[in-house]
Amino acid sequence: MDSVQVRLMREADLPSAERASAVTFFESERSTRRVSDPEIEPRSADASQQWVDRMRFFLSIDPEGCWVAIDEVAGARRTVGFAIAQNRAGLWFLATYGVLPSHQGQGVGKRLLDAALAHAGGRPGIFSSSVHPGATRRYRAADFSLHPQMRMVGVVDRSTLPVIDGLREGRADDFAWMDQLDRDLRVAGHGPDHGYMLDTLRLVVCRDPARPGYVYLDDRGRASLLAASDPATARKLLWEALASSQGPTLVNCITAPNEWAIDVGLAARLDIGQEGYIAVRGMPVPAPYLASGHFL
Ligand SMILES: CC(C)(COP(=O)(O)OP(=O)(O)OC[C@H]1O[C@@H](n2cnc3c(N)ncnc32)[C@H](O)[C@@H]1OP(=O)(O)O)[C@@H](O)C(=O)NCCC(=O)NCCS
Structure with missing residues (x-):
């Protein structure tokens, strides 16, 4: 489209990029929703604010990975697309990407x-x-391997919860070993992303030096990101997440090399479903690991 300019994102673009993202994902989720899935709701005011805060953070850390598409019609400019990517040391990740329907x-x-990919260097x-057909087509054309992900949903049967020991609340002074674990599992540490997540999520860690691991939990006790040196630690951390869940819960981003998570979810009487892909290029699928949708 000739009227569309692709350029680096600026802070002033955030409100209109957020609107473009809300409309794009609402329509995309509606069109790819399975009949058994709940109705798709428009993004809440809180979720919009979280989107803006997260993108502002990405802009402040690595602005060269943040791109927007701007359309100008009759002198009025609006954001019609966005691709927010980030480099952390030797790793590139795509936090979000969309174009208005x-x-x-x-x-x-x-x-x-x-x-955004040129920035990967x-x-x-x-x-x-x-699972959007335009997205999967684009990613494979860019040479990414698409690994199907499973998710587990339901209400935890609390009679199945085991006794868990050896875990404690995490703190900022845990970040150094957490970054080392990240490097072992997914090429690079999360670096500044750990600080952002600790401000917004609960962190639980296993500090056994022989078997370290960590999990970030959201306000409903759902695991947002889990990394562990071995499946036994990973299982323990996921049980902790399930123990703190309230009401229907979700364990997301489970790839085939992470069957330990399936076993925990089944033991807690959750149901398996499928959802999207982890896309990787030039690296294996991390395990034992449950990726964060935005911080990977
Ligand atoms: C993924 C997305 C950003 C791609 O943007 P786009 O402007 O449509 O991309 P392009 O036109 O450059 O390329 C899309 C490709 O998929 C095809 N395509 C686009 N929409 C399609 C659809 N609904 N069904 C089938 N193919 C489709 C296009 O023809 C094109 O293929 P081609 O280059 O071989 O002709 C956009 O489709 C989108 O926002 N999807 C919904 C949100 C989403 O899923 N984002 C990704 C999150 S991981």
């Missing part, structure tokens, strides 16, 4: 992804992919 299928997404890459 009105502008899809016209090459805008390719221009955005090409710009040959680094290995990882992100969580939707």
Whole structure:
């Protein structure tokens, strides 16, 4: 589309990029929703604010990975697409990516992804992919391998919860060994992302030096990111997440090399479903590991 300009994102773009993201994902989730899934709700005001805060953080850490597509019609400019990627040491990841439905299928997404990928400079890459046909087509064309993900849903049968020991609340002075564990599992440490997550999520760690691991939990006790040196520690951390869950819970981003998570979920009487892909290029699928959708 000739009227569309792809350029680096600026802080002033955040409100209109957020609106583009809300509309894009609402429509995409509606069109790819299975009949058994709950109705898709428009993004809440709180979730919109979280999106803006997270993107502002990414802009402050690695602005060269953040791209927008701007359309100008009759002198009025609006954001019609966005690709927010970040480099952390030797790893590139894509935090979010979308083009308004009105502008899809016209090459805008390719221009955005090409710009975000140029920033990778040959680094290995990882992100969580939707099932949207335009997205999977773009990713495979960019040489990413798509690994199907499972998810587990339901209410935990609390009679199945085992006694868990050896865990404690995590703190900022845990980040050094957590970054080392990240490097062992997924090429690079999360670096500044740990600080961002600790501000917004609960951190639980296993500090056994022979078997370290950590999990971030959201306000409903759902595991947002889990990394462990071995499956036994990973299982323990996931049980802790399930023990703190309230109401229906979700364990997301489970790839085939992470069957330990399936075993825990089944033991807690959750149900297995499928959801999207982990896309990787130049690196294996991390394990034992449950990726974060935005921080990977
Ligand atoms: C993924 C996305 C950003 C791509 O943007 P786009 O502007 O449509 O991308 P392009 O036009 O450059 O390329 C998309 C490719 O998929 C095809 N495509 C686009 N929409 C499609 C659809 N609904 N069904 C089948 N193919 C589709 C296009 O023809 C094109 O293929 P081609 O280059 O071989 O012709 C956009 O489709 C989108 O926002 N999807 C919904 C949100 C989403 O899933 N984001 C990714 C999250 S991981």
